[in-house]
Amino acid sequence: MTKPLTLLLGALVMLLLLVSPIDCSRKLRKRRPHPIRHKPGHVAKGHKPSAPGARARAHRNHTATHSPAIYGSGRWLSGAGATYYGAPNGDGSDGGACGYQTAVGKQPFDSMIAAGSTLLYRGGEGCGACYEVKCTSNAACSGQPATILITDQSPGGLFPGEVAHFDMSGTAMGAMAKPGLADKLRAGGVLRIQYRRVPCKYTGVEIAFKVDQGANPFYFDVLIEFEDDDGDLSAVELMEAGSHTWTPMSHNWGAMWRLNNGRKLNAPFALRLTSDSGRVLIANNAIPAAWKPGKTYRSLVNYP
Structure with missing residues (x-):
């Protein structure tokens, strides 16, 4: 009995090895590369979206590269979100992560500024870029474009479904509203907007x-x-x-x-x-x- 039992156990072991999930030749999962992180200097102190109900962004994207979704050929792009920060009719910040300081509230910037998400801010090299923005997602939206420029980095990642995000000054957010409805638009939470890259125009101003x-x-x-x-x-x-x-x-x-x-x-x-x-x-x-x-x-x- 001993020899047949030994042979039977040996056969069972061989069978288990053949069907075992342990497979030395299986493909290893590729490790996801860590995103490139940039040190942007400082983000404006106390810089938080002021829109009611705004919550923490779902994720961060730290790659600072050009994106076809952002650098288009002058056509309007969708999929961006907007909030505002600072005083309702204010400058938003004192220059934040671009270093413009109090210049954001003076000519030629005139408070028409925004903090851009990572692909807009581009590790700081997007500072000074100009965009036209407009909205139709809220009854207070005029549908008419307003020109803003990037002077800061938006903290956090993107809200679900966004490809880009603009944290605007209260002044810039209100510029997208119908006459007399700026406060209502600013109270609308996270807005969906359209945007496009446009040339900056500082008439009579030198670098x-x-x-x-x-x-x-x-x-x-x-x-x-x-x-x-x-x-x-x-x-x-x-x-x-x-x-x-x-x-x-x-x-x-x-x-x-x-x-x-x-x-x-x-x-x-x-x-x-x-x-x-x-x-x-x-x-x-x-x-x-x-x-x-x-x-x-x-x-x-x-x-x-």
Whole structure:
């Protein structure tokens, strides 16, 4: 009995191995890559959507790349959401994650600003981009477009079903309403809107360069604002006095660009700007020899 029993047990073991779910040749699941995370500087203090009933966004998307759903060919795009933050008729923030500070409430921005979700903010390189927005999803919507620009990063991810999100200033949100119904529109919670990328137009305003308070002869850091046309920049280069070479600057955060190559820089500086669509503009002697940290220098040029 012992030998037949042993043979039977051996056969059972072989059968179990054949049908076992353990399969050394099975395909391993691909690990999902971690999203690229960017440090955008600071998000405006206390920046939260003010729309009643607004809740935390469902997820975050930290990739800072161009998206066909956002950079269209001038046609209206759907699938975006909008809330507002700050005072009902206010500026929204003091500049937030782009570094524009109090400029958002002054000409030419005039409080018509928004904090953009990740694919709009683009790690800060979307700062200054202009969009037309309009809504028909609420009875208070006028259906007429209003022009806004990105000056901040929207906290959190997207609401379900959104491809992009605009956290607008109260002023910008109200601009989409029928006359006298701005407050009703702002009380409408999360709105569904249409949007499209448009050229920025700052009539009579030249590009400004605001030197950061922490800049010194060995570390140059500058905020660039009021660029016509694309409104945002993909590259900035600096040429020192007595040189014929353009040195690439690094994107710091928001609309800030820096250069620290380990040696004293020789001012005055010329700056060469490359816009989002690849257009190049040179501002000669943009920063004078006796430049000071915290001071703003106006150029004599802008994109045509």
